[in-house]
Amino acid sequence: MRGPGSWWRRKSTPEKVETYTRWSFHSFAVVEFFFVGITSVAPLGARLGGLVLLLVGAHAVVCAATVSRALDWTRGRRPQPVRLLWTLAAVTAAVAFATMGIAERGPDHESAGTAAGAVFGVVLIFGPGIIALGVRSRRRAFGIAGAFAMGACLVLFALGASALTAIITAVMVLAGGVFLAFAAVFSVWLLNAVYEIDEARENRTRLAVAEERLRFGRDLHDVMGRNLAVIALKSELAVQLAQRGRPEAVAQMVEVQRLAQESQREVREVVRGYREADLASELAGAQGVLAAAGIACEVSGRTPVGLPAGVQSALGWVVREAATNVLRHGDARRCAVRLRMSEGRVVLSVENDGVTEAGGGPSGSSDSSGSGLAGLRERLAEIDGTLEAGPAGKGLFRLTAEIPLPSEPARSESVAVVRTMSEVMP
Numbered sequence: 001m002r003g004p005g006s007w008w009r010r011k012s013t014p015e016k017v018e019t020y021t022r023w024s025f026h027s028f029a030v031v032e033f034f035f036v037g038i039t040s041v042a043p044l045g046a047r048l049g050g051l052v053l054l055l056v057g058a059h060a061v062v063c064a065a066t067v068s069r070a071l072d073w074t075r076g077r078r079p080q081p082v083r084l085l086w087t088l089a090a091v092t093a094a095v096a097f098a099t100m101g102i103a104e105r106g107p108d109h110e111s112a113g114t115a116a117g118a119v120f121g122v123v124l125i126f127g128p129g130i131i132a133l134g135v136r137s138r139r140r141a142f143g144i145a146g147a148f149a150m151g152a153c154l155v156l157f158a159l160g161a162s163a164l165t166a167i168i169t170a171v172m173v174l175a176g177g178v179f180l181a182f183a184a185v186f187s188v189w190l191l192n193a194v195y196e197i198d199e200a201r202e203n204r205t206r207l208a209v210a211e212e213r214l215r216f217g218r219d220l221h222d223v224m225g226r227n228l229a230v231i232a233l234k235s236e237l238a239v240q241l242a243q244r245g246r247p248e249a250v251a252q253m254v255e256v257q258r259l260a261q262e263s264q265r266e267v268r269e270v271v272r273g274y275r276e277a278d279l280a281s282e283l284a285g286a287q288g289v290l291a292a293a294g295i296a297c298e299v300s301g302r303t304p305v306g307l308p309a310g311v312q313s314a315l316g317w318v319v320r321e322a323a324t325n326v327l328r329h330g331d332a333r334r335c336a337v338r339l340r341m342s343e344g345r346v347v348l349s350v351e352n353d354g355v356t357e358a359g360g361g362p363s364g365s366s367d368s369s370g371s372g373l374a375g376l377r378e379r380l381a382e383i384d385g386t387l388e389a390g391p392a393g394k395g396l397f398r399l400t401a402e403i404p405l406p407s408e409p410a411r412s413e414s415v416a417v418v419r420t421m422s423e424v425m426p
Helices: 012-075 083-104 110-132 138-158 163-243 248-277 279-291 308-329 373-381 406-422
Strands: 296-300 332-340 345-350 386-391 397-404
Touching: 012 083, 012 163, 083 110, 083 138, 110 138, 110 163, 138 163, 138 373, 163 248, 279 296, 279 308, 279 332, 308 332, 308 345, 308 373, 308 397, 373 386, 373 397
Parallel strands: 296 332
Antiparallel strands: 332 345, 345 397, 386 397
C-alpha cells in the first residue's frame, strides 16, 4: 500500500531539489493572490477591490506559468520563454501603474492607500524576481530589478508624489527585487549543480564498468592472441602437409588440438577469476563507491582468519549486490556493514536508510552481474548459507547473510591431506 509520501520517496535527489525549487517560486504567486489581492478587497471596496483582485490574480497566473517554463528552459526541456518573460514584464508594469492610479484617485482614506501601495510594491518585487529565472546573465537579472525600481520612481513623480516618497519607494522595490532576483539566480545555479553532480556520478559508474570491460578484454586478448595465431599457423601447415600426403600432418593437428584445449582452460581461468569476488576488495570498493555517491558507509568487524575462498567469494557477492541496491533503490544517506563470527558461522549484515515504498527496501530484481537477491540466495545455498532481507525499523532496510564454517577437525584433516600430497608429489 502506497503511503502519502511515496511519490516524494520515489524521486531522485535532483528531482526533489527541482520540485522544491518549483513549488518555492509557485508559492510567491499563491502569497501574492491570497495575502495581497484578497486582503485589498475590503479597504478598496467591492468594485475597486474586485478589479485589483482580478489584476493581481492575472499577475499571479502569469508568474506561475513563467516559473514552470523558465525552469524547463533551465533544464533544457523547452526553448527560452522570451515572449512569456515580456508578457510578465508588461503585466507587472500595468498592474503596478493601475494600483498606483487607484491609490491616487480611489477612496480617500489611509487603509485604501495602504492596500494599493502593498499591491504596487509586491507586484514590482515579485515580477523581476520571477523574470530572473528565465535569463542567463546575472547582470541582466539584477538590471531588470533596477529598471523596475527606476520605473516605480518615475511613475510616483508623474503622479505627484514627493521626491522623498518616490526615492524611498524605489529603494524598497530595488532591495526586494534584487533579493528575489538573487534567490532566483542562486536557485537555478544550485539546481543545475545538483543535476551535474548526479550526472557525474553516473558517468563515473559508466567509466568504471567500461574500464572493467577493457581489463577483461585485455586479459582475453593476452590469453587468446598468441594461441590463436599459433593454431592458425599450425592448421595451415597441417593442410599443406595433408595435401602432399605427408604423415606429419597428423602430428600438427594433434598439436592444434592441444593448443585449443589449453586455450579453453586459460579462458575458463580468466572468467573464473573475473567472476569470483574477493571479500576485502569488495568491502573497500563498496565503501569507496558509496562515499562517492554521498552515502556515509561504515564497515565494522574483521575478516576471520583462514576464511575459505568459497565463503569469501560468496560474501563478496553479497557486499557487491547490497552496495548496488543501495545506490539504485531508495535515497540512502548512510550504510553500515558489519562482519562477525557467531557460533561457527560468519554473519555479514548490510543496513541502510532511505527505504523505498513497496517492499520496504531494495528489490530482488537488481541486474547486477545478472543476479539479484534471489541469485544470492541460490549462491549461498550451495554452501549451506542463508540470506534474509527486509525492513529493520522505521526507514531502515537490512540484508543479512549467514554461512556456516567448516569444523576444525575437517579443516585440520584437509590441511593434512594437502601436506601429504605435497610430500608425495615430486
